Amino acid sequence: MIRDNIQDRNQIGVLFQAWTLSMALLLASCSDGRLDDYGDLSVRLTDQNGEMVEFPGDFEGSPLMVGFIYTNCPDICPFITSNIKKIEEQVATAAGTNAAGTNVTADGTQFVLITFDPERDTQEVLKKYAQAFEMDRPPFRFLTGEPEQIRALMERVSVRTSVTDERELEGGETIYFLSHSDKILLIDQESRLVFDYGGSMTPVRIMAEDLKKLLEEG
Amino acid sequence: MTSRFFLSRGFVIIGAMFFSGLMLSACGSGDSSSDPMQGAGGAMEAMHGEATISQELEGIHIEDPWARPGVEGRMSAAYFLLTNYGDEDDRLLSAASDVALRVEVHESYEAEEGMMGMREVEALPVPAGETVQFRQGGLHIMFIQLTRPLSDGDEIALTLTFEKAGDMTIDVPVRL
Numbered sequence: 001m002i003r004d005n006i007q008d009r010n011q012i013g014v015l016f017q018a019w020t021l022s023m024a025l026l027l028a029s030c031s032d033g034r035l036d037d038y039g040d041l042s043v044r045l046t047d048q049n050g051e052m053v054e055f056p057g058d059f060e061g062s063p064l065m066v067g068f069i070y071t072n073c074p075d076i077c078p079f080i081t082s083n084i085k086k087i088e089e090q091v092a093t094a095a096g097t098n099a100a101g102t103n104v105t106a107d108g109t110q111f112v113l114i115t116f117d118p119e120r121d122t123q124e125v126l127k128k129y130a131q132a133f134e135m136d137r138p139p140f141r142f143l144t145g146e147p148e149q150i151r152a153l154m155e156r157v158s159v160r161t162s163v164t165d166e167r168e169l170e171g172g173e174t175i176y177f178l179s180h181s182d183k184i185l186l187i188d189q190e191s192r193l194v195f196d197y198g199g200s201m202t203p204v205r206i207m208a209e210d211l212k213k214l215l216e217e218g
Numbered sequence: 219m220t221s222r223f224f225l226s227r228g229f230v231i232i233g234a235m236f237f238s239g240l241m242l243s244a245c246g247s248g249d250s251s252s253d254p255m256q257g258a259g260g261a262m263e264a265m266h267g268e269a270t271i272s273q274e275l276e277g278i279h280i281e282d283p284w285a286r287p288g289v290e291g292r293m294s295a296a297y298f299l300l301t302n303y304g305d306e307d308d309r310l311l312s313a314a315s316d317v318a319l320r321v322e323v324h325e326s327y328e329a330e331e332g333m334m335g336m337r338e339v340e341a342l343p344v345p346a347g348e349t350v351q352f353r354q355g356g357l358h359i360m361f362i363q364l365t366r367p368l369s370d371g372d373e374i375a376l377t378l379t380f381e382k383a384g385d386m387t388i389d390v391p392v393r394l
Binding site (some may be wrong): 169179 | 335360368
């Protein structure tokens with residue numbers, strides 16, 4: 001009986017401690033206004049030059065603007081890609097130009113596009129895509145990876161895809177298109193999610209302003 | 219409705235020509251060193267310019283075309299404003315270009331919350347007196363499997379086939 005009481009009291013104590021801890025965590029997350037923390041993620045990816053990248057670890061220390069695309073997409077994904085480029089141009093213009101006359105972001109912000117169609121979007125394909133958009137240069141990176149790595153990442157960042165239109169072209173080749181989430185994320189210096197935007201729908205000016213604010217916060 | 223549009227527009231054009239002439243003559247008289255014939259010549263140029271514009275306002279008119287850069291074997295899209303200045307409704311039936319294996323009229327749309335989908339549009343209505351916008355995130359001409367890379371500064375030929383206006387071929391600049 002006494003032992004039962006002690007056990008009950010211990011259980012209540014543990015529950016109370018857990019509740020206190022969760023409240024503290026909740027308050028902490030509320031106080032910095034972050035939507036998620038990707039610090040526990042470790043996704044191995046490859047950039048358009050074949051360099052291995054770990055997401056988000058290799059991007060820690062500077063803000064990250066990241067869009068999600070596939071290169072067989074004619075409209076929305078090029079729109080997202082172009083928006084990422086324009087955000088960089090707006091922020092770089094604000095930061096000024098370097099001695100060579102190249103626009104630079106003074107803070108080292110990185111601008112990344114990650115494919116959710118890794119089977120078709122190989123490193124070589126992403127390289128050509130980056131070149132077509134004149135983005136095959138820092139601070140831009142185009143990332144692909146093993147399908148299971150990409151799948152885990154997309155699940156975590158809530159990017160959904162589904163095959164909607166599959167057809168055979170003249171010549172017998174089959175091609176398919178995807179319905180997909182329309183997304184650009186702003187991630188802070190500590191791999192925490194600051195904003196989750198409609199990637200093609202949000203005005204570039206708003207995303208650039210948010211990035212500038214994040215940079216000012218340090 | 220459409221004839222009223224043209225009547226009122228014609229009135230505005232004549233009015234604009236009249237005031238352009240007045241303005242130009244006023245400029246001529248205000249400057250003693252200028253040739254008085256310059257004003258008249260300017261007015262003639264203005265009339266010629268207006269005549270050209272009113273001629274262009276007949277039938278289907280395509281403005282501000284542009285296309286995205288793209289990778290060979292992949293995709294691109296073209297955008298423009300399509301205005302029917304005619305008296306009859308028309309329909310865009312198809313599109314063709316030698317830069318892609320297939321060229322189709324498509325529309326991006328929000329399939330569900332935050333999810334973007336795409337669907338083919340067959341026989342797109344282009345009503346008399348209205349402008350149809352082809353723009354990013356909406357209607358677009360879809361180039362499926364480009365036969366060559368498209369880069370900023372290139373120009374491609376695009377033929378649009380309308381039910382009544384027939385074939386119209388335009389040059390579309392490629393830009394970022």
